[in-house]
Amino acid sequence: MKPIIAIDGPAAAGKGTLARRIASTLGLPYLDTGLLYRAVGRRVLDAGGDPADAASADAAARSLRPEDLDRSDLRGPQADAAAASVASIPGVRAALLDFQRDFAVQDGAVLDGRDIGTVIFPNAQAKLFVTAGLSERARRRWLELRGKGLEADILTVEEDMRQRDAKDAARAAAPLKAADDAYQLDTSTMDAEAAFQVALAFIRTRIGMI
Numbered sequence: 001m002k003p004i005i006a007i008d009g010p011a012a013a014g015k016g017t018l019a020r021r022i023a024s025t026l027g028l029p030y031l032d033t034g035l036l037y038r039a040v041g042r043r044v045l046d047a048g049g050d051p052a053d054a055a056s057a058d059a060a061a062r063s064l065r066p067e068d069l070d071r072s073d074l075r076g077p078q079a080d081a082a083a084a085s086v087a088s089i090p091g092v093r094a095a096l097l098d099f100q101r102d103f104a105v106q107d108g109a110v111l112d113g114r115d116i117g118t119v120i121f122p123n124a125q126a127k128l129f130v131t132a133g134l135s136e137r138a139r140r141r142w143l144e145l146r147g148k149g150l151e152a153d154i155l156t157v158e159e160d161m162r163q164r165d166a167k168d169a170a171r172a173a174a175p176l177k178a179a180d181d182a183y184q185l186d187t188s189t190m191d192a193e194a195a196f197q198v199a200l201a202f203i204r205t206r207i208g209m210i
């Protein structure tokens with residue numbers, strides 16, 4: 001059976017960069033599950049609805065199409081907030097469950113998100129929980145925004161991130177938390193290369209791939 005690798009953690013801890021590189025190194029498909037919640041949030045906003053409204057969010061999740069994940073407006077503060085709102089609605093999470101499980105069924109996969117190791121794939125062969133201090137994560141996100149030519153105030157970025165993480169961790173449905181058997185990787189003082197090497201070494205001990 002092809003391996004399933006779960007990479008969870010809070011915003012801007014380095015999950016996406018790490019997961020993408022692990023996937024390409026091991027020749028596995030990669031899914032950024034945050035995009036699913038972002039796309040649902042966008043659909044609700046497009047329809048003029050409130051992302052915190054369960055009926056609107058459930059309907060948007062049930063009618064999600066693969067091409068919604070390719071939209072160019074799934075990042076930025078408005079999309080961040082809409083994603084975190086729809087993500088706390090149990091019906092939305094239920095509607096997205098099969099998509100995530102089906103994605104990995106054939107060839108295995110690397111998935112990054114918040115609940116991959118706890119809810120989506122509790123039996124994943126390797127689980128990582130990637131973290132970094134809040135101010136460091138805010139600095140990384142701020143640099144990323146600047147790299148895209150977007151001016152942002154670093155303290156506002158940090159406060160938005162703090163609120164989103166708190167909401168993700170406090171929600172009743174699949175809260176952000178490390179699985180008991182996850183390897184905890186704190187990247188606060190690591191660059192992307194160092195984080196990749198540590199993560200790959202751990203994953204290899206779990207799945208025995210070269």
Ligand code: C5P
Binds near residue numbers: 033116164
């Ligand atoms: O990872 P990303 O920042 O793109 O995720 C956006 C939002 O989607 C998160 O703040 C979280 O609320 C939600 N999410 C989730 N479960 C996942 C992935 C993302 O609840 N597996």
